[in-house]
Amino acid sequence: MATTIEPTTQTKTNFLTAIQEAIAEEMAANKNMICLGEDIGILGGAFGVTIGLQDSFGTERVIDMPISEAAIAGVSIGLALNGKTVCAEFQFMDFISTGFDQIVNNMATYHYRTAGEVALNITMRGPAGGYGGGALYHSQMNEAWFANSPGLKIVCPSTPYDAKGLTKAALRDPNPVLIYEVKELYRKREIEEVLPTEDYIVPIGKAAIRREGKDITLISYGQNVYHCLEVADLLAKDGFSAEVIDLRSIVPLDEEAIVTSVKKTNRVLVINEAPRTCGFAGEVVARINELCFEYLDAPALRVTRLDTPVPWVKPLELFVLPSVDKMYQTALKVCRY
Amino acid sequence: MAKQANLENTEQPAHMETLYRQMVQIRHFENKCNQVYRMGKAGGYLHVYIGMEATAVGWLNCIKHGWDYVITAYRDHAQPLILGSDPMKLMAEIMGRQDGYSNGKGGSMHIYDIERGFFGGWGIVGGHTPIGAGLAFGSKYKGEDRVTLNFLGDGAANAGVFFETLNMAALWDLPCIFIIENNEFAMGTRIEYHAADTELHKRGFPFGMKHERVDGMDLVQVMKDAKRIVDYVRKEQKPYLVEVMNYRFAGHGAADNDQSLYRTPEELEHAKLRDPIKLFEKYLLDNNLMTQEKMEAIDNEIEQDIERIYEEADASPHPPIEDVYSHVYTDMEPEMGH
Numbered sequence: 001m002a003t004t005i006e007p008t009t010q011t012k013t014n015f016l017t018a019i020q021e022a023i024a025e026e027m028a029a030n031k032n033m034i035c036l037g038e039d040i041g042i043l044g045g046a047f048g049v050t051i052g053l054q055d056s057f058g059t060e061r062v063i064d065m066p067i068s069e070a071a072i073a074g075v076s077i078g079l080a081l082n083g084k085t086v087c088a089e090f091q092f093m094d095f096i097s098t099g100f101d102q103i104v105n106n107m108a109t110y111h112y113r114t115a116g117e118v119a120l121n122i123t124m125r126g127p128a129g130g131y132g133g134g135a136l137y138h139s140q141m142n143e144a145w146f147a148n149s150p151g152l153k154i155v156c157p158s159t160p161y162d163a164k165g166l167t168k169a170a171l172r173d174p175n176p177v178l179i180y181e182v183k184e185l186y187r188k189r190e191i192e193e194v195l196p197t198e199d200y201i202v203p204i205g206k207a208a209i210r211r212e213g214k215d216i217t218l219i220s221y222g223q224n225v226y227h228c229l230e231v232a233d234l235l236a237k238d239g240f241s242a243e244v245i246d247l248r249s250i251v252p253l254d255e256e257a258i259v260t261s262v263k264k265t266n267r268v269l270v271i272n273e274a275p276r277t278c279g280f281a282g283e284v285v286a287r288i289n290e291l292c293f294e295y296l297d298a299p300a301l302r303v304t305r306l307d308t309p310v311p312w313v314k315p316l317e318l319f320v321l322p323s324v325d326k327m328y329q330t331a332l333k334v335c336r337y
Numbered sequence: 338m339a340k341q342a343n344l345e346n347t348e349q350p351a352h353m354e355t356l357y358r359q360m361v362q363i364r365h366f367e368n369k370c371n372q373v374y375r376m377g378k379a380g381g382y383l384h385v386y387i388g389m390e391a392t393a394v395g396w397l398n399c400i401k402h403g404w405d406y407v408i409t410a411y412r413d414h415a416q417p418l419i420l421g422s423d424p425m426k427l428m429a430e431i432m433g434r435q436d437g438y439s440n441g442k443g444g445s446m447h448i449y450d451i452e453r454g455f456f457g458g459w460g461i462v463g464g465h466t467p468i469g470a471g472l473a474f475g476s477k478y479k480g481e482d483r484v485t486l487n488f489l490g491d492g493a494a495n496a497g498v499f500f501e502t503l504n505m506a507a508l509w510d511l512p513c514i515f516i517i518e519n520n521e522f523a524m525g526t527r528i529e530y531h532a533a534d535t536e537l538h539k540r541g542f543p544f545g546m547k548h549e550r551v552d553g554m555d556l557v558q559v560m561k562d563a564k565r566i567v568d569y570v571r572k573e574q575k576p577y578l579v580e581v582m583n584y585r586f587a588g589h590g591a592a593d594n595d596q597s598l599y600r601t602p603e604e605l606e607h608a609k610l611r612d613p614i615k616l617f618e619k620y621l622l623d624n625n626l627m628t629q630e631k632m633e634a635i636d637n638e639i640e641q642d643i644e645r646i647y648e649e650a651d652a653s654p655h656p657p658i659e660d661v662y663s664h665v666y667t668d669m670e671p672e673m674g675h
Contacts, residue, residue, distance in 0.1 A: 066504055068504065070498040074465075078474060102468075105460075106465065114451065
């Protein structure tokens, strides 16, 4: 029997607060958990995700780190080997590149090279994504770097409910997990929602269908999900019913959800904020070809960021990143193929 | 509770024999590894510890086995041997066999034996140093009196992450001993060509860390220094940076066939005058702690033992292909549908 969780309060929660709640609740429930990051303690984080956390849990468990991403990631491994649950914040996901070696080489492989004896319960989270005028080094979605490194799980929530549930799932997952928090969603009023008061998780590796449709499948995650919903509205006016899939997890990828939808709609467009070449959209298109090519009535296409850096100036930024108009035009092409 | 090494009886003949056996075991084991590599039974990249034995034997006999933590780079066969890991499992790992510590998937550079406090074996120069700091952070956090020995080479002392790590270790007073094994060469690049200041111990200075340069060839002296420093770090729960001067007699890796590119035969011969095994033998003889006959008997016994270990490891099969996906994640096998 299906049970629905009835909210006891109608107060809506924003994306940032949902993450804050997830971390605080896990800290309270798991005495072994510690948080590390630059400016996360006294300041409460660059965006305020950890405001109040040090007051609640003390300087022993919420630790301000030097600006040393490599050492933060490396020390996280050593702490996890001591049985700690580590939640490490990267001030911007762009900056994670300075800790790259520790994550992709040392962290991602330790379970494997110990023949399964040890697992590293490390969650690495931080703000990511464009459309906010952050320019070259404060706008990127670099999840494909890590998707190319077996041993890591990667998630990217788009709603407060998922942000809380996926953060909790990550913190309980014995494997290293990266969470791409879309910073443009942190305080977006339109997406605030009432969250269950009960403890819950959103399982890693499960996509969500945001809108059902029968003529074309739009696949994305993060901020692009909202663009896809806009595109679906536009397509409806042209008489096409679009199904919108929010992947939520990049690794593992919910192939079943993709294949089920493509078998129904026979047309698909993948949207991704990362650059075109070797961005994750390319991987999704390849999987569709491998798994359900014979169901396609049109080529599986993608709309991505251009293969350029992200420019500072707004009109150019919006031209470089996937726009609703470009998605809509491409979706029409797929629908009318 | 982990067993504790007997740290007090360093002058006792029985303990001297243990140390001697470790020195000789490493030498024979490593010679066998080189041979195994040349036979094509170990692939890839393999680095032996020949000439440097006194450093690991000295330091690892001054910590509590199974309690204190040890981490090192890719020249990592000696440390687990000293800590009591199974030499057969070690050789099997090096040969890529099912009986190896990582079922043959890790190999020569990535040995581990967590039960004995050995966390690896790391293949990227300098990359493991923050993990060692994290180990020390973890033990300090839990209120334990563990000491972490964080070995690295002279080449790794130039890696950026090492400086981030030194800062954190000093900032938080982590009980971590950074042991730079200065064997004078970063692979084929002599220290004068790779380090702006060749006194590498000074890298602790800007972080307010105690630091010094010590000998790494004379086992007796190594143990005196190691015991003093380990005791200090355990008691004070503060980091320490030690530059241990040693020398490798073998090439950088088993495939390093042309050492004439970076050092002369005369230089090597000169260094061999301080062969750590010969130095220790002289000490044992001079102090009537062991006879020449006994040494020869031990040497023969261990050489034969290593042969037996090799035969046993060689009998272990390669891991089955079906295992290729195992242990990438705890709970899923990637791409099983393809």
